[in-house]
Amino acid sequence: MNKEIRKKIIQVCNEKIAKKGENVGLSFYAFFKNKNENPKLLMEVATWWI
Template sequence: MKQKIVAVCDAKIAKKGSNVGLSFYAFFANKNDNPALLLEVATWWIQTKKLNHFEKAVKIKELVLQMS
């Protein structure tokens, strides 16, 4: 999942610039085909990191790259 998040952030930054914001939904398809993974990412985003609904892609990428 970390690789996918970094790839999505890179693509959005390349397309819309370093000021682009994302929500955790940006890393999933429109249909909920993996609810456990969605919940894991949502928990990390909301409870662990206490992020707002939309955050800068560069910030998200940095946080993910800092994870071991």
């Protein structure tokens, strides 16, 4: 996984945890503005997430 998306994932997760607590649910779609903006990267993250 590239460094840019890894940084974004950590940022989004940290923000969600800070706002809603450690038991917050999070979908990998949260890392994308639009789920179709980069289908190859979306599938890479989805595969990692699962």
